[in-house]
Amino acid sequence: MDYLEINRANWNARVPVHVGSDFYDVEGFRKGHDPLRPFELAEVGEVAGRRLAHLQCHFGLDTLAWARRGAEVTGLDFSEAAVEEARAIAADCGIPATFVTADVYDAARALGGRTYDIVYTGVGALVWLPDLARWAATVASLLAPGGFLYLAEFHPVADVLDDETGTTVTYDYFARGPHVWEDVHSYTGSGELDHPTSVQFQHGLGEVVSAVAAAGLRLDFLHEHDHTLFPRFATLVADGSAYRLPEGAPRMPLMYSLRATKPYK
Template identity: 75%
Template sequence: MDYLETNRANWNSRVPIHAGSDFYDVDGFVAGRSPLRSFEREEVGDVSGRRLAHLQCHIGLDTLAWARLGAEVTGLDFSDAAVAQAETIAAACRLPARFVTADVYDAAEALGRAAYDIVYTGVGALVWLPDLTRWARTVAALLKPGGFLYLAEFHPFPDILDEATGTTVTHDYFDREPQVWVEPHTYTGGEVLEHQTSVQFQHGLGEVVSAVCAAGLRVEFLHEHDFTLFQRFATLEAADGRYRVPGGAPKLPLMYSLRASAGSGPPPAPTPGHRPER
């Protein structure tokens, strides 16, 4: 199966459903709502006047939220439908932004090498990539000396637990086989998808950190969070837009955030014999 074309068709099908959903609330965004989480804004810091590239930007809400905070933004996504929607939203908000259609592995050529102060990747992105080593080297190639990667993601640990309660180990944490899913609806609900098949790839936390370090980036912090952004398990309790294990019960790592900075030299050469997957 061609994972890239399969996923592109799937995400092109999602775009009109997502754009019209309460989940994304595009009208609310145009009116001034920000989708960025408070911990992201705190950990990234002041972006005024800084060049920011958002990889796998989907319909561009997070990208444009950084623009509202003063960043000079460029969003990249492999879905032409998503990029077109992002451009429409940017025009409605009268926000300056550039959006580019390209595979994330081609980002350095599509966006410009050593051109950005910040490379940002939002939640739910890495599961669509088969090769994190190649991804991290792409990020390193985009960054100016002294720039940094900021990644906020769902923690891989909960993926080994049962879907109902999140209390029993039912899946192998180290399973790296591609996962093929056929689902009639996207996570926002709504209409039946025209293209229902997707291919996903699981990555452990150590795999993420190792890829970032191997690309020559210096990890400044790795923060694990005891909350997530949706009802991951039925047992989680919601408060202030976050979902946590109920008080008194042992906590789970549900999200993480990582920041890693670029040095003054070019990223290291690929490991001999390493042949990244496409």
């Protein structure tokens, strides 16, 4: 199974659906809406004048949001359609940015050996990667000494629970995959995909942290969050732009964020 080409076709098909969706609200972004989450802004900190690489950037709204905050940004994605759209949005908004088409594992070569102060990634990115050790080594090669990886992701605990209530353990936490999915609809809830097949890989929290440590990065923090970005379970309630379990219900981690620094030698 060529997971990469299957997923590339799937994500190329998602681009026009996502660009036209309320979920991404591209028109709102053009008018100045900031898609970055408050906890990300607090944890990443000041980015003005810093070189930032966004891996698996899709069509670049988060990438360009960091550019609006003063970062010198480069976005990388394996979808040609996504990169083309990212460049178009950047030009339309007058935001300086570089976008490159490449598989994330080939990022060091595709980015010409350049290094960055910040490598930013996440929000549904790791599930598409079969080898986290290789991913973390790639991240480390992109970082300048003293630079850091910032990862914000959906918590793997949420993936083992039933889809309706989120209260019953239904799926195997240690079933890494590959998992083949057939779904003509994307998570944006609008439009149908011409290429509905995708291949995904589950990664536990221990696997993520171990891969980052093995790549020689020093863990600065691992934060778990009791909210997520979409109604993952029918029981979740909206709280501004986030979704949480109802007040009084036992809380569980729905997202996590991690920062790890490349030490000076």
